[in-house]
Amino acid sequence: MLRLRKGKEKKEKAEESGSGTSHSDDNEEISENLLGSRHWLLLIALVVGIVWTAIYCNHRLPEALGPTADNDRFSETRALAILKRVSVLGPRPSGSKTLEEDVTKMIIDELNAINAAAAKSQHRLEIVTHRPSGCFDIPPFDVDGMTICYKNVSNIIARLGAKSRNWQQSQTSVLINCHYDSQPMSPGATDDFISCSVMLEMLRVLTDKQRSPVPVDVIFLFNGAEETGLQGAHGFITTHPWRHGVRAFFNLEGAGAGGRELLFQAGPGNQWLLNSYLEAAERPFCSVFGQEVFQSGFVPSDTDFRVLRDYGFIPGLDIAYIQNGYVYHTEFDQFRMIPPGSVQRAGDNILATLTHLLHSPYLETAGVTDERRFVFFDVLGFFTIVYSLEIGQAVNYLVTILILVKIIFNTRKRMLTEIFVQISEK
Numbered sequence: 001m002l003r004l005r006k007g008k009e010k011k012e013k014a015e016e017s018g019s020g021t022s023h024s025d026d027n028e029e030i031s032e033n034l035l036g037s038r039h040w041l042l043l044i045a046l047v048v049g050i051v052w053t054a055i056y057c058n059h060r061l062p063e064a065l066g067p068t069a070d071n072d073r074f075s076e077t078r079a080l081a082i083l084k085r086v087s088v089l090g091p092r093p094s095g096s097k098t099l100e101e102d103v104t105k106m107i108i109d110e111l112n113a114i115n116a117a118a119a120k121s122q123h124r125l126e127i128v129t130h131r132p133s134g135c136f137d138i139p140p141f142d143v144d145g146m147t148i149c150y151k152n153v154s155n156i157i158a159r160l161g162a163k164s165r166n167w168q169q170s171q172t173s174v175l176i177n178c179h180y181d182s183q184p185m186s187p188g189a190t191d192d193f194i195s196c197s198v199m200l201e202m203l204r205v206l207t208d209k210q211r212s213p214v215p216v217d218v219i220f221l222f223n224g225a226e227e228t229g230l231q232g233a234h235g236f237i238t239t240h241p242w243r244h245g246v247r248a249f250f251n252l253e254g255a256g257a258g259g260r261e262l263l264f265q266a267g268p269g270n271q272w273l274l275n276s277y278l279e280a281a282e283r284p285f286c287s288v289f290g291q292e293v294f295q296s297g298f299v300p301s302d303t304d305f306r307v308l309r310d311y312g313f314i315p316g317l318d319i320a321y322i323q324n325g326y327v328y329h330t331e332f333d334q335f336r337m338i339p340p341g342s343v344q345r346a347g348d349n350i351l352a353t354l355t356h357l358l359h360s361p362y363l364e365t366a367g368v369t370d371e372r373r374f375v376f377f378d379v380l381g382f383f384t385i386v387y388s389l390e391i392g393q394a395v396n397y398l399v400t401i402l403i404l405v406k407i408i409f410n411t412r413k414r415m416l417t418e419i420f421v422q423i424s425e426k
């Protein structure tokens with residue numbers, strides 16, 4: 001403001017002295033209107049501040065609860081015990097002895113221990129193994145698409161409900177899925193046994209004696225064939241008798257080494273599902289950007305979310321660890337790479353969302369109840385912005401029109417000034 005006035009004063013002085021307005025005066029005025037050093041310093045400080053806040057928020061993780069935390073609280077330390085034991089076994093691709101025998105036994109033993117601890121509670125836990133076979137087409141998200149056939153892949157399924165009802169009486173359920181196989185060269189700590197560890201600890205918390213039974217059954221699917229083409233999830237959702245009552249699902253994935261878990265796909269439609277997350281999660285972190293990238297087919301990768309959605313016709317939430325993505329599918333996807341607090345954060349968020357979701361009236365309605373699509377993203381983890389796709393399109397059109405109007409206005413103004421100067425010179 002000060003510099004503008006100075007320019008103006010000079011212009012007035014020039015007019016008073018009778019020299020009129022010249023090109024050099026104009027240039028002087030324009031140069032004096034540019035940002036000064038103090039403005040640049042402020043601008044740099046602002047940008048550095050925003051970047052620093054973003055980095056700080058991205059690495060901010062909660063304190064991990066210890067092994068003696070209350071039984072009705074999610075504890076990272078308890079969850080990490082099995083993750084540590086599994087990840088030191090090395091790679092466990094589908095079909096390997098490590099997966100089919102060692103890790104399968106470890107998960108079943110853990111489930112049996114949880115079931116034994118819950119024996120005198122009001123909870124019912126049914127544990128079954130499942131060896132599905134089948135064929136299906138994968139759309140061309142990778143090369144030209146393909147048809148996958150599989151036989152006897154391994155699934156371990158635990159169904160949690162109330163003792164007062166069996167699953168035939170109340171078929172409605174929510175599915176939560178992880179995969180416990182890994183890439184042939186990777187110990188797969190974050191991709192994806194970290195999610196299986198979160199699910200086991202969640203199950204332990206939900207079966208605590210002090211807790212009321214879940215109002216709707218929860219199916220915990222530990223699938224043993226994801227990396228080879230999503231077969232485990234496909235086998236469950238197309239062949240297992242428990243598939244019929246599933247109304248919504250969580251898919252838990254890993255594509256990095258811990259950090260903040262990101263909700264990157266939601267739906268299709270069914271805003272109530274995303275709302276459950278936004279209302280219940282203690283520390284939401286979500287972005288529709290990942291959904292757009294994934295669903296565009298640009299990334300040659302996919303998750304079980306696709307088969308659960310497309311073959312089960314059910315809406316879901318896709319949540320994955322993405323920090324330190326350079327370890328994804330490599331030998332460095334190890335337990336030691338996971339920052340403390342990562343499991344605590346995911347466990348608190350997902351357990352709260354699941355608990356909230358189980359009371360949703362929308363679970364009574366099968367399939368997609370709302371076709372609308374939404375744009376959602378959080379701002380540095382402080383708050384989340386959600387609006388419908390229609391509003392997003394309207395805002396985009398409005399901004400485009402305003403920019404065009406501004407360009408036209410400025411161009412016309414410049415042209416008129418030049419004409420005025422030419423007339424004055426004559």
Ligand SMILES: [Zn+2]
Binds near residue numbers: 179191192226254
């Ligand atoms: Zn994975």
